[in-house]
Amino acid sequence: MTSNGKPKVAFFDFACCEGCQLTVVDSLQTHLDLLEAVEIVQFREAISDRGEDYQIAFIEGSCTRQADEERLRKIRAQASVVVALGACAHTACVNALKNLHPLEDVRRWVYGDQAEWYDTYEARPISAVIEVDAIIPGCPIDREEFIRVVKALLLGKKPPLPDYPVCVECKLKENVCMFHIGKFCMGPVTRAGCGAICPTYGDGCEGCRGFIPAPNENAMKDVLADAGLTVEAIMARFTMFNTYLVSARKADGEERR
Amino acid sequence: MTTLNVNVHYVTRVEGHGDIVVDVKNGQIKECRFEVVEAPRFFEAFVRGRPYYELSHITSRICGDSAITSRF
Ligand code: SF4
Ligand code: SF4
Ligand code: SF4
Numbered sequence: 001m002t003s004n005g006k007p008k009v010a011f012f013d014f015a016c017c018e019g020c021q022l023t024v025v026d027s028l029q030t031h032l033d034l035l036e037a038v039e040i041v042q043f044r045e046a047i048s049d050r051g052e053d054y055q056i057a058f059i060e061g062s063c064t065r066q067a068d069e070e071r072l073r074k075i076r077a078q079a080s081v082v083v084a085l086g087a088c089a090h091t092a093c094v095n096a097l098k099n100l101h102p103l104e105d106v107r108r109w110v111y112g113d114q115a116e117w118y119d120t121y122e123a124r125p126i127s128a129v130i131e132v133d134a135i136i137p138g139c140p141i142d143r144e145e146f147i148r149v150v151k152a153l154l155l156g157k158k159p160p161l162p163d164y165p166v167c168v169e170c171k172l173k174e175n176v177c178m179f180h181i182g183k184f185c186m187g188p189v190t191r192a193g194c195g196a197i198c199p200t201y202g203d204g205c206e207g208c209r210g211f212i213p214a215p216n217e218n219a220m221k222d223v224l225a226d227a228g229l230t231v232e233a234i235m236a237r238f239t240m241f242n243t244y245l246v247s248a249r250k251a252d253g254e255e256r257r
Numbered sequence: 258m259t260t261l262n263v264n265v266h267y268v269t270r271v272e273g274h275g276d277i278v279v280d281v282k283n284g285q286i287k288e289c290r291f292e293v294v295e296a297p298r299f300f301e302a303f304v305r306g307r308p309y310y311e312l313s314h315i316t317s318r319i320c321g322d323s324a325i326t327s328r329f
Contacts, residue, residue, distance in 0.1 A: 013274075015296040015298050017272070017318045017324070017327075018321045019318070044274075047269065047270070050269075061296075094318050095298055098298075098299045101305065106299050106302040109299075109301055111297075120297060120299070139318065140321065206314065232308075236311060
């Protein structure tokens with residue numbers, strides 16, 4: 001805590017696009033009161049300060065190399081609360097698409113002769129390396145959810161994380177289901193919290209918020225097949241944002257967040 | 258004569274991690290480097306074998322600040 005009793009907050013990024021941090025900046029513009037309640041000591045994308053004394057750490061991005069593990073552990077050792085900010089940190093997001101290919105090929109395709117200059121291994125969520133106290137899913141995060149999570153943390157409560165699917169929010173919005181207009185949607189197995197924004201704007205959910213607990217993968221595959229998708233196209237729907245989760249579920253046969 | 262040693266351990270307020278190293282001795286630049294130290298993500302590999310309709314949705318995740326241009 002600072003001398004004025006405000007919790008000190010820091011933002012960190014690993015392999016990611018920094019779109020979630022940008023969404024944070026965006027949300028704070030309309031919630032200036034939150035800025036009064038905390039002291040931001042480090043936020044490379046937005047400020048020049050780099051304080052190392054903080055209690056709440058928001059971590060964006062995936063762990064994709066050895067050096068990331070050390071940095072993650074250092075942050076964990078300092079922070080009393082660690083929040084995974086966005087899909088890259090939560091599920092490894094599109095970063096895990098490279099896990100579908102042999103790593104030597106991945107490096108060679110992109111960097112050719114210089115492949116060995118670039119250190120990398122399979123992309124993983126930060127929870128594969130350190131304990132995570134709260135999650136803000138999504139690619140990018142939902143700005144209102146970010147505010148809700150921060151408020152809960154400031155009140156000392158566990159931030160809410162919806163365990164029901166996007167379909168619930170979609171129905172509450174009274175949207176016409178994408179499957180009724182010849183489109184495809186991952187809403188039935190995807191964690192809600194975004195207000196079903198994609199179907200609301202006419203596009204099927206791509207699953208960026210990760211799966212609900214115990215998703216019925218087979219039923220989802222049947223629905224997509226009945227709607228006309230090939231086996232390859234169905235797998236593509238599952239792996240676009242969730243390669244890591246699909247492989248992890250396959251590996252240990254149990255549901256993961 | 259100027260002697261200068263600049264070592265910016267990551268530039269702030271931008272997307273991406275970059276360090277700046279400048280070494281000037283007696284008015285002469287000995288070293289001037291911009292180091293891109295962030296983790297490579299391998300987008301060219303991400304898009305291999307994916308359906309065409311996914312591509313712009315994947316590449317828009319190259320950079321959150323310029324998602325629209327990254328799409329193309
Ligand atoms: S989750 Fe998406 S928006 Fe957020 S940093 Fe990762 S790629 Fe960018
Ligand atoms: S459009 Fe998608 S999220 Fe909405 S009800 Fe249909 S399947 Fe569910
Ligand atoms: S509708 Fe699906 S793809 Fe769209 S933001 Fe929500 S979880 Fe992500």
